[in-house]
Amino acid sequence: MTLMPPALRPHFSYSGLRHGARAALPAFPGFIMFALAFGTAAAQKGLSLGETLGLSAFVYAGASQMVGLEIWQQVWTPATILTIMTVTAVVNARMIMLGATLQPWLKHEPLPRTALNLFLLTEAGWLIGTRYHNEGGRNVGVLLGCALILWLVWLATTFVGFFAGALVPEPKRFGLDLVMPIFFGVMLVPLWKGAKPALPWLVAGLVSLIVHALVPGYFFIIAGALAGVVAGMLIE
Amino acid sequence: MNGLSSFIASPWGSILAIAGMTLVTFLCRIAGVVVMSRVRITPRIERGLRALPGSIILATILPVVIDNGWPAMIALAAAIVAMAVTRIDIVGLVAGLGTLAVIRAFG
Numbered sequence: 001m002t003l004m005p006p007a008l009r010p011h012f013s014y015s016g017l018r019h020g021a022r023a024a025l026p027a028f029p030g031f032i033m034f035a036l037a038f039g040t041a042a043a044q045k046g047l048s049l050g051e052t053l054g055l056s057a058f059v060y061a062g063a064s065q066m067v068g069l070e071i072w073q074q075v076w077t078p079a080t081i082l083t084i085m086t087v088t089a090v091v092n093a094r095m096i097m098l099g100a101t102l103q104p105w106l107k108h109e110p111l112p113r114t115a116l117n118l119f120l121l122t123e124a125g126w127l128i129g130t131r132y133h134n135e136g137g138r139n140v141g142v143l144l145g146c147a148l149i150l151w152l153v154w155l156a157t158t159f160v161g162f163f164a165g166a167l168v169p170e171p172k173r174f175g176l177d178l179v180m181p182i183f184f185g186v187m188l189v190p191l192w193k194g195a196k197p198a199l200p201w202l203v204a205g206l207v208s209l210i211v212h213a214l215v216p217g218y219f220f221i222i223a224g225a226l227a228g229v230v231a232g233m234l235i236e
Numbered sequence: 237m238n239g240l241s242s243f244i245a246s247p248w249g250s251i252l253a254i255a256g257m258t259l260v261t262f263l264c265r266i267a268g269v270v271v272m273s274r275v276r277i278t279p280r281i282e283r284g285l286r287a288l289p290g291s292i293i294l295a296t297i298l299p300v301v302i303d304n305g306w307p308a309m310i311a312l313a314a315a316i317v318a319m320a321v322t323r324i325d326i327v328g329l330v331a332g333l334g335t336l337a338v339i340r341a342f343g
Contacts (some may be wrong), residue, residue: 026325029333051250058258068257076249078241084253089260094292099268101285104277106269118265123292130289178308178336179329181297185312186328189319191290204291205298212299221295228291233284 008138010105012113016141017148023132024146027124030180031150032157034062038069039161045069049162056158060120060151063218064091094222097229098126102143105133109140120147124180127187134190199235204228307343311336 035056042052047069055065067087073080098121106114117140129143192198208224215223244252275281301308315332319325 026329029329048250051254054251054254055257058254059261061261064257064261068253073249073253076244076253078244081244081249081253081256085256085260088257089264092261092264095261095264096267096271097285097288097292099265099270100272101268101288103269103272107273114269115266118269119262121265123296127289127293176333178300178304178311179333181300181308182312182315182332182336183325183329184293184297185301185315185332186319186325188290188293189316189328190323191293192320197287198290200287201290201294204287205294208295209299209302220299221292224295224298225288225292228287228295229284232287232291233280235283 008136010108010138010140012109012140012144014141016139017145019139020128020132020142020145020147021149023128023142024125024149026186027128027146027150027183028153029176030124030183031153033176033179035154035157036161036165038062038065039158039163040165041066041069042158043162043165045072046074047072049159052162053155053158056155057151059088060154061088061092061095061122064088067091067218091218094123094225095121097222097225098123101130102126105138105143106140113140113144117144117147120144120151122147122150124183125150127184131187131190196235200228200231203231307336307339310339 038056039052042055047055055068059065059068064087068084071080071084071087099118102118102121106117109117125143125147128146132142188201204224204227206224207227208220211223212220243249277285297312301312311332314335315328318331319328322328
């Protein structure tokens with residue numbers, strides 16, 4: 001442990017927060033488009049501003065927020081509350097794996113800061129943090145700075161979408177409906193370490209395609225990701 | 237139970253729904269760290285976790301891109317090539333979105 005160079009030892013600094021906030025920039029377009037769409041859909045569905053912002057601020061997970069809108073109720077019952085919690089858990093179960101990869105980086109952090117970092121965990125922020133970590137960075141502030149700015153962007157554009165969603169020009173014309181997949185594709189490049197380490201990715205992609213064709217909903221993401229992890233464990 | 241049901245049926249129900257969604261999502265967010273802090277990380281587990289970032293990306297984008305047809309595939313390819321050449325993420329993103337917008341404008 002003491003023999004490790006300081007840069008490779010996990011640490012936290014406020015300059016890391018700034019670095020992380022800057023590194024988050026490429027994820028902004030995807031967050032803006034998704035949160036605009038969510039704010040618009042929530043207003044159309046008849047949610048109050050408080051409910052809409054509450055979902056974005058506290059649940060803060062786009063896919064589950066969208067699915068949540070589909071089963072949102074005017075009058076709730078214990079059964080419908082349990083249903084929306086179950087559906088949310090299923091859609092967000094993939095985050096368990098994101099957290100698992102962060103554990104070695106976060107294990108010496110104070111608990112409240114880790115709780116905040118994980119409360120703000122998103123795939124995009126995690127991918128940016130993973131890239132930084134793969135390049136040798138160990139400043140936890142980068143992860144948190146990235147997460148904080150993305151949360152602010154998410155909340156602010158949910159607000160804009162709620163009031164001005166109808167005014168946003170046709171996003172398809174600018175290719176903005178695919179901004180998230182394209183951002184993810186870009187983040188794939190720095191992960192590339194040759195064909196063999198990428199074999200599990202192929203397994204993940206194939207399994208997700210099959211599951212997507214057979215099962216409705218977002219189940220294909222976790223199914224593909226799990227298949228990739230299992231393939232990674234099996235390939236020597 | 238009747239008191240609970242009428243409480244849930246009141247406007248408090250929405251707050252309860254958001255609180256419930258927040259709770260299960262937060263549990264998903266922390267579960268990985270909690271479990272891994274109690275598990276000895278063997279080389280096999282490490283290999284599996286190392287495969288996760290790329291796996292999750294492909295699992296997320298492949299069905300979406302294929303559903304959107306060849307313009308999406310070409311746009312994704314353009315983004316990846318631009319990123320591979322420049323190593324600047326913003327350049328890759330702009331190349332992908334620009335390619336898609338151009339194809340759609342003429343398509």
